[in-house]
Amino acid sequence: MFSYHLLLGSTSTLSMQCSIQECPFGCTFGFLAAIKCDGSWNMNSIRVGRQERVYEMTLKRTLQSICMLTVHPNTTTSVVLQVVGDDGSLLPCAINASCAALAFAGIPLKHLAVAIGCGVVENGGVILDTNTAEEQQLKSFAHLVFPSSRKVVGSKEPKQKDVEFERGLITSISHGVMSEDDYLNCIERGVAASSRISDFMRKTLQKEAASVAA
Amino acid sequence: MAEKTEPAAAAASRLAGEMEVEAYRRLFPLAFLERHLGESVRPDARRLSEARPTTVALGAVSSAHGSALVRLGDTAMLASVKLEVMSPPAESSDEAVEFHMPPICSPLVRPGRPADVAPVISKALEDVLMSSGMLNLKELCLISGKASWLAYLDICCLNADGSLFDAALISAVAAFTHLEIPLVSVGDDGRVFTVGGNEGKTKFELVNREKRKLTLGDIPFSLTCALHKDSILVDPTSEEESIIETYVTVVVDSSDRIVSIQKLGGTVTSMTAVKECISLAKERRRKLREILIDSVEVMEVDQTE
Numbered sequence: 001m002f003s004y005h006l007l008l009g010s011t012s013t014l015s016m017q018c019s020i021q022e023c024p025f026g027c028t029f030g031f032l033a034a035i036k037c038d039g040s041w042n043m044n045s046i047r048v049g050r051q052e053r054v055y056e057m058t059l060k061r062t063l064q065s066i067c068m069l070t071v072h073p074n075t076t077t078s079v080v081l082q083v084v085g086d087d088g089s090l091l092p093c094a095i096n097a098s099c100a101a102l103a104f105a106g107i108p109l110k111h112l113a114v115a116i117g118c119g120v121v122e123n124g125g126v127i128l129d130t131n132t133a134e135e136q137q138l139k140s141f142a143h144l145v146f147p148s149s150r151k152v153v154g155s156k157e158p159k160q161k162d163v164e165f166e167r168g169l170i171t172s173i174s175h176g177v178m179s180e181d182d183y184l185n186c187i188e189r190g191v192a193a194s195s196r197i198s199d200f201m202r203k204t205l206q207k208e209a210a211s212v213a214a
Numbered sequence: 215m216a217e218k219t220e221p222a223a224a225a226a227s228r229l230a231g232e233m234e235v236e237a238y239r240r241l242f243p244l245a246f247l248e249r250h251l252g253e254s255v256r257p258d259a260r261r262l263s264e265a266r267p268t269t270v271a272l273g274a275v276s277s278a279h280g281s282a283l284v285r286l287g288d289t290a291m292l293a294s295v296k297l298e299v300m301s302p303p304a305e306s307s308d309e310a311v312e313f314h315m316p317p318i319c320s321p322l323v324r325p326g327r328p329a330d331v332a333p334v335i336s337k338a339l340e341d342v343l344m345s346s347g348m349l350n351l352k353e354l355c356l357i358s359g360k361a362s363w364l365a366y367l368d369i370c371c372l373n374a375d376g377s378l379f380d381a382a383l384i385s386a387v388a389a390f391t392h393l394e395i396p397l398v399s400v401g402d403d404g405r406v407f408t409v410g411g412n413e414g415k416t417k418f419e420l421v422n423r424e425k426r427k428l429t430l431g432d433i434p435f436s437l438t439c440a441l442h443k444d445s446i447l448v449d450p451t452s453e454e455e456s457i458i459e460t461y462v463t464v465v466v467d468s469s470d471r472i473v474s475i476q477k478l479g480g481t482v483t484s485m486t487a488v489k490e491c492i493s494l495a496k497e498r499r500r501k502l503r504e505i506l507i508d509s510v511e512v513m514e515v516d517q518t519e
Contacts, residue, residue, distance in 0.1 A: 050333040050334075050336055050337040051337060053330075053333040053334055053337070054333070054334050054337050054338070057330065057331070057334045057478060058478050058479070060479075061459075061478040061479025061480065062478065062479040063479075064479060065459075065460075065479045065480050065481060065482075140345075142475070147482050168482035168483055168484050168485070169477065169482065169483055169484075169485065169488060170477075170479060170480070170482055171477055171478055171479055172462075172475050172476070172477045172488075173475075173476055173477075173478070174472065174474050174475045174476070175341060175345065175474070176345045177345055177346060177347070177467065177471050177472070177473050178471065178472055179471050179472065180470070180471070180472055180492055183472050183475065184485075184489075187485060
């Protein structure tokens, strides 16, 4: 059983992973974020509502598409997420955390899923990684998940300015009304940001792999 | 996965000549679908970019204030809107939009165990209806500060055959189009109650003059497309949805703005495919708008008769 704690600003999720029998992939989303900053908590938000079901289904389908589950037949891969703090961009944080947990657990993956939240501002600009205050003010925002960028290992040629092979999109969930151009803008910014996140993930995984091997 | 389907497809094509079509369809669903896609057609003889015939019937439930029965091919949805008077500030009605999938709709839904996809669709519907600005909530105000209408939208899936969200959204929109706010009066104890029938009009003092309909703003319409390698299949049936795990649902409103794009997992898709889906959704919106307007006309003709 492996656990991984991912902190994204003040939104943090704890992602654990273990295997059981029955159905091939399960996702559970525990919501501890009912506890607000001032120590009070709201009983109503503790019950598992529809928003958690939506997150569960999104996570399940996103992770199912990157895992190669046929390598472990007759087993269930179960991802349990516990929200420790929620300050916006909860779903991207959850996806990044569970992806890292799967990578640490050694489950074979096709590629990493890198998630980012983008918000559309009044003048058509795009802000990345929105927090709760921004999400409530913005008219529309989108959570996007891209495959991690590829890096050519040991290439002798100088860095070419991008053989921009099309990155593609794994998951996209949008809230609020936006124009088609705004949406495409979000995707562009998201792709750029996701390559930085995937570099960070790559470095972290390499460091951990080196320390484990040592 | 790729190397597994190669020998399967080769074996499938060998056996194709020898076995019946129905058996082939069950045993090798992917190969069956791909042979059709090779000819740019689908198992139910539709073209790739053709949606199933859609019918909308308003006023299906007589006890509700607004209702609609929508058929999208075999998928059938029944939506009803009921209004209730209550005094604001109402506690946040989380559950005002409810999408039910009773066991009648599909052999995959078992009694006692709610379908996985039902809460996801309810939440998505609620988000779309609220953010699209179709409903002006101020219209539901009755006596400012003291009483207002609370609308409950219930959508029941009668037959689940793919594109559930599309059908649910059309039925919700149609139910609101059909909605008529009933007449109300204030009783002796200060409570507001609904008044029906003609003698009611003269007996009680009415708060609102006449039954009226809501004015709807930008109406959202949606389209689900299944993406398989290079083909985009518009409005997939449940058989196609189970074979192709990747689909995009695009909701556009009348000014061609994107109200919502939902793509949950599945294979990595290129941006050109997503743009194609958006333009298909815009075309579909125009057709659906005509269908909705026609059904309203039909209902008005029925009422005047």
